[in-house]
Amino acid sequence: MRTILLTILLFLSWLSLPVPIAGDCGPMTSFQGYSFINPYIVRLNPNLAQFFLDFDVLSTTVPPPSQTQALGNIEEWWERFCRIPDKADVASLIYQSRIDDLQELRSAISSENVPITYLRPEIANNTFAKYLHRHKCTETLDYLIFAKRCEPHVTVKKRWDDTPMDRTGMRDLIRLGKEAFLETESHYFRLRYAYQIIRLAHYLKDYEETLALYDFLMPKIDNDPSILEYWIEGHRAGAMMSLGQRVEASYIFSRIFEKCPSKRESAYRSFDIRTDEEWQQLNLLCANDHERAVLHILRANGENSRLIEEMWNVYNYEPGNRQLEYLALRELQRLEKDLLGLDFNDHRQLNKRYFGIPRAIAGERVIELQSFVRNILEQGQIARPEFWKLLEGYLELLAGDYYFARQTFDDLAETISNDTIEHQLNVWETVLQILELHPPIEEAELEASKIYNSKIYPQYPDMADFMRDRFTQLYKSNGSVGKSFISQYTLEDLQLHPQMDVIDDLLRIIRKPQRNRFEKSMVEKPDGTTIAPELLDLKSSLLLSQNLPEAAVETLKGMDRSDWDNLDPTLYAPFVDRINDCINCILPDSLTQFNKGELIEELLDMEYRARAEESRNRAAYLYYRMGLAYYNMTYFGPAWQIIDEFRSGSSLKRHRQGSEDLVIPTIMSEQGNLEFMNCSRARYLFQRARILADNKELSARATFMEAKCEQNEFYVYGTPGTAQPHAAFDILIDNFADTQFFLQAVQECRYFQAYVTK
Numbered sequence: 001m002r003t004i005l006l007t008i009l010l011f012l013s014w015l016s017l018p019v020p021i022a023g024d025c026g027p028m029t030s031f032q033g034y035s036f037i038n039p040y041i042v043r044l045n046p047n048l049a050q051f052f053l054d055f056d057v058l059s060t061t062v063p064p065p066s067q068t069q070a071l072g073n074i075e076e077w078w079e080r081f082c083r084i085p086d087k088a089d090v091a092s093l094i095y096q097s098r099i100d101d102l103q104e105l106r107s108a109i110s111s112e113n114v115p116i117t118y119l120r121p122e123i124a125n126n127t128f129a130k131y132l133h134r135h136k137c138t139e140t141l142d143y144l145i146f147a148k149r150c151e152p153h154v155t156v157k158k159r160w161d162d163t164p165m166d167r168t169g170m171r172d173l174i175r176l177g178k179e180a181f182l183e184t185e186s187h188y189f190r191l192r193y194a195y196q197i198i199r200l201a202h203y204l205k206d207y208e209e210t211l212a213l214y215d216f217l218m219p220k221i222d223n224d225p226s227i228l229e230y231w232i233e234g235h236r237a238g239a240m241m242s243l244g245q246r247v248e249a250s251y252i253f254s255r256i257f258e259k260c261p262s263k264r265e266s267a268y269r270s271f272d273i274r275t276d277e278e279w280q281q282l283n284l285l286c287a288n289d290h291e292r293a294v295l296h297i298l299r300a301n302g303e304n305s306r307l308i309e310e311m312w313n314v315y316n317y318e319p320g321n322r323q324l325e326y327l328a329l330r331e332l333q334r335l336e337k338d339l340l341g342l343d344f345n346d347h348r349q350l351n352k353r354y355f356g357i358p359r360a361i362a363g364e365r366v367i368e369l370q371s372f373v374r375n376i377l378e379q380g381q382i383a384r385p386e387f388w389k390l391l392e393g394y395l396e397l398l399a400g401d402y403y404f405a406r407q408t409f410d411d412l413a414e415t416i417s418n419d420t421i422e423h424q425l426n427v428w429e430t431v432l433q434i435l436e437l438h439p440p441i442e443e444a445e446l447e448a449s450k451i452y453n454s455k456i457y458p459q460y461p462d463m464a465d466f467m468r469d470r471f472t473q474l475y476k477s478n479g480s481v482g483k484s485f486i487s488q489y490t491l492e493d494l495q496l497h498p499q500m501d502v503i504d505d506l507l508r509i510i511r512k513p514q515r516n517r518f519e520k521s522m523v524e525k526p527d528g529t530t531i532a533p534e535l536l537d538l539k540s541s542l543l544l545s546q547n548l549p550e551a552a553v554e555t556l557k558g559m560d561r562s563d564w565d566n567l568d569p570t571l572y573a574p575f576v577d578r579i580n581d582c583i584n585c586i587l588p589d590s591l592t593q594f595n596k597g598e599l600i601e602e603l604l605d606m607e608y609r610a611r612a613e614e615s616r617n618r619a620a621y622l623y624y625r626m627g628l629a630y631y632n633m634t635y636f637g638p639a640w641q642i643i644d645e646f647r648s649g650s651s652l653k654r655h656r657q658g659s660e661d662l663v664i665p666t667i668m669s670e671q672g673n674l675e676f677m678n679c680s681r682a683r684y685l686f687q688r689a690r691i692l693a694d695n696k697e698l699s700a701r702a703t704f705m706e707a708k709c710e711q712n713e714f715y716v717y718g719t720p721g722t723a724q725p726h727a728a729f730d731i732l733i734d735n736f737a738d739t740q741f742f743l744q745a746v747q748e749c750r751y752f753q754a755y756v757t758k
Contacts (some may be wrong), residue, residue, distance in 0.1 A: 060706075074087060074095075074259070084131055085127040085130075086128070087127070089126045094121075098148075099145060101122075105129055131292065139185065141179075181193040211239050234263050237252035247282050257294065268298060268301065290321075291556045297323050301327070319376070328391060331369055389425060413425060437470060441483075491531055493669045497671045503539045504539075533558065537596070547680075556596065571595055574642065581636050583640070620695070624701065627683075627705060644675065662678075679712045685708055690731075705732050710726070
């Protein structure tokens with residue numbers, strides 16, 4: 001039991017951690033959700049799978065197409081020379097040597113008086129160069145020199161390179177290449193010459209010549225299988241496509257797509273069938289059902305494809321085609337993003353806005369894929385029924401059919417023989433356990449602790465977020481708004497955006513005679529004390545902002561009076577009297593300073609004395625002083641920290657004028673920052689002071705401060721595009737222009753000066 005309770009404590013300490021947020025600096029850069037799919041449940045061929053599937057492991061293990069092409073080329077050179085030279089030296093000589101290096105090596109081979117040691121060390125010490133020199137491989141060097149001469153003409157230019165194509169030079173190379181081709185004895189190097197020549201013609205966009213060269217050169221080559229054949233076929237198909245021979249070209253691209261990893265992506269992008277008639281013609285070119293299945297795989301991979309229909313076509317032609325598993329798993333990935341945790345994913349609105357997830361077709365697609373999987377399982381022609389049975393269970397889970405998902409998983413567990421499939425089954429069973437958590441909350445928390453303690457839980461980074469979001473939903477539906485909040489956010493988030501129902505619920509937990517381990521983790525600090533003082537402080541701030549000072553001070557009395565100073569080491573001087581607002585100016589030492597509780601008590605005492613005061617001027621002065629305090633506690637005054645936790649100088653600019661919502665987005669918290677900009681209480685008190693005062697100087701001061709409140713209220717709540725009201729300024733001008741304060745205000749306040757002299 002002690003182990004379980006300790007696990008609960010650890011779980012909740014994690015549960016209350018802040019989660020990554022998009023912030024207010026811009027939109028999310030990627031989908032935010034959950035993924036529990038192990039890519040190795042398919043027979044993973046990384047070079048093929050990376051085209052269909054979107055897994056991080058593939059992006060780190062599979063090089064980009066250009067690099068794949070180079071690696072394949074190096075591998076083939078190495079194989080052709082019996083794996084004798086070092087592979088790295090093969091790569092260095094082919095890709096990094098200069099043309100003059102190759103020419104000097106060629107000369108050294110032809111001359112008995114020039115040893116290889118006379119060459120640059122990078123060449124002289126290269127095992128491939130030594131091999132070529134030792135065996136006098138002049139045909140190899142002649143080809144490499146020719147390839148180096150072709151290279152500048154077929155390399156993609158930088159955007160800023162506006163050098164025109166050297167068409168004459170390229171045609172000269174085609175002519176020289178044909179001559180070398182005919183003189184070369186090695187059919188392998190004939191194939192390489194053919195590749196260089198045909199590629200030059202294709203880059204020249206001389207498509208007729210490209211096909212003519214293909215027809216002239218290829219029949220004269222009798223070679224072993226080589227990746228160069230697919231590279232050549234790619235240029236041939238590209239020329240055919242440019243000449244309008246789409247069907248024939250698309251057929252060739254389909255063969256390249258299947259057989260040549262380095263050209264798979266370009267072949268897919270080049271595949272172009274536009275009508276049903278062309279599709280029928282394309283199928284007639286296929287030699288067998290396997291090739292027809294590949295065509296449907298290509299078509300199924302399109303964003304707007306009729307996926308399930310195409311999967312049926314692939315299955316009917318070739319039930320054992322491994323790419324059928326890739327197509328199913330790719331759609332499962334998408335459905336997982338669409339449907340898993342949709343009810344409680346805290347980023348669901350942003351996912352919809354920025355990424356269109358969930359897709360509108362998700363509900364229909366999950367049913368279609370379920371039907372497909374069940375049918376092929378019944379027919380019994382598939383090679384790996386365990387894989388498809390596993391998918392059936394997860395599809396049921398994603399569709400919300402938890403009972404049937406549990407039944408399918410249980411059935412599979414009895415017959416499973418593959419370790420990877422078994423591991424994935426355990427993961428998805430854990431996901432199902434989390435989804436099936438339900439009230440009573442304490443029982444759900446106990447069950448969650450067991451899940452957290454399992455071997456599966458830490459293996460998937462999204463599991464923690466999934467659990468947290470699920471509990472947030474459970475707490476919210478159970479009316480536990482405090483637990484719901486603290487599951488996703490922190491006390492610091494609550495301090496930035498105080499919410500009364502959350503505060504009250506957390507205080508309720510603190511006041512319980514007995515708290516379970518979950519609740520202790522939510523409201524207790526490492527030293528065993530609770531966050532009650534912080535919560536009471538927040539609640540008092542909210543009440544004070546709602547003009548309920550009596551309730552605010554009673555709330556603070558819920559803690560020891562000695563704790564009032566500990567809430568904030570800063571004491572406040574809210575009675576500072578300034579014509580121009582200054583948030584961070586140094587305050588005079590002569591001002592009396594208060595903590596929050598003392599200040600509220602002082603304000604209540606001042607209000608009582610003002611009401612009881614027989615002298616109008618003394619009452620007016622008290623109201624004026626109270627007005628100063630309430631004004632300085634707003635966003636616009638230096639004592640803003642009495643009510644607010646954080647103030648941003650840009651908040652007023654970012655606030656949408658006219659809106660009652662004063663929660664300003666901030667990168668500090670997804671909850672935003674609640675700014676206290678309401679000057680209505682201060683304005684009321686200044687009005688009372690103006691009306692009561694017989695002293696015109698005091699009335700003038702009160703009227704000016706009333707005008708500042710009026711101005712701030714317009715900036716915050718005024719209707720955009722309407723004229724700014726200046727009622728208080730007009731009263732000041734009409735009634736108090738003969739006061740000393742009026743002259744002082746005109747001198748010190750530029751805005752008022754401009755208004756007076758307009």
